[in-house]
Amino acid sequence: MINIALPKGRLGERAYALLSSAGYACGEYFPDSRKLVFCDTDSGVSYFWVKPADVAVYVERGAADVGVAGKDILLEYSPDVYELSNLETGKCSMCVAAPADWQDDMSRPLRVATKFVNVAKKYFDGLGRDIEIIKLNGSIELAPILGMADVIVDIVETGKTLKENNLKVFENIFEISARLIANKASYNFKKDQITELVKRLNGEVNA
Numbered sequence: 001m002i003n004i005a006l007p008k009g010r011l012g013e014r015a016y017a018l019l020s021s022a023g024y025a026c027g028e029y030f031p032d033s034r035k036l037v038f039c040d041t042d043s044g045v046s047y048f049w050v051k052p053a054d055v056a057v058y059v060e061r062g063a064a065d066v067g068v069a070g071k072d073i074l075l076e077y078s079p080d081v082y083e084l085s086n087l088e089t090g091k092c093s094m095c096v097a098a099p100a101d102w103q104d105d106m107s108r109p110l111r112v113a114t115k116f117v118n119v120a121k122k123y124f125d126g127l128g129r130d131i132e133i134i135k136l137n138g139s140i141e142l143a144p145i146l147g148m149a150d151v152i153v154d155i156v157e158t159g160k161t162l163k164e165n166n167l168k169v170f171e172n173i174f175e176i177s178a179r180l181i182a183n184k185a186s187y188n189f190k191k192d193q194i195t196e197l198v199k200r201l202n203g204e205v206n207a
């Protein structure tokens with residue numbers, strides 16, 4: 001069996017659709033169920049649904065052989081895993097955004113609200129800009145609106161959230177898409193199965 005960790009939500013559903021067309025459907029798959037593990041002995045797969053940021057933890061520790069994680073998560077947490085394939089879905093960007101009339105005041109540290117602390121630190125370190133990180137867990141856009149932060153570092157997909165809150169993108173830090181990742185030991189022990197999965201999945205991505 002190959003154990004696969006999928007991120008709960010839209011990205012996981014898109015990844016499952018790809019895996020399913022690649023021949024890894026799970027007869028036991030019920031999107032609305034509260035069940036977390038689904039097995040299919042015929043396809044030789046077992047799926048776990050976990051929080052998106054936790055996929056890399058399950059894979060790094062070998063609880064899952066492979067998983068689907070956004071490039072944002074991989075760059076933020078740098079898990080010790082193999083990145084096997086770009087699934088070309090879940091595309092979005094990591095951006096610096098702020099109120100449209102924002103101007104940087106270099107006389108004081110920039111207050112940056114984000115979920116992506118390491119990404120933000122690395123980006124502003126590279127610019128030599130002093131920052132103060134305000135770590136939040138969601139609705140990051142609120143922070144500059146309420147005057148708690150100057151800018152945010154966050155994911156922009158359609159741009160709708162920024163637009164509806166009078167914020168705009170000032171910098172695009174990197175592009176994001178979903179990646180198939182593998183546990184390093186599993187990759188060695190289950191090389192044939194995982195290689196086959198990657199081959200079939202890439203076939204679906206490029207179809």
Ligand code: PRP
Nearest residue numbers: 138139140154155156157158159160161
């Ligand atoms: C993400 C991100 C933005 C939004 C961007 O939030 O943090 O808030 O999506 O999407 P858009 O450009 O299409 O509007 P998510 O929905 O994951 O919720 P969160 O606010 O709890 O992080």
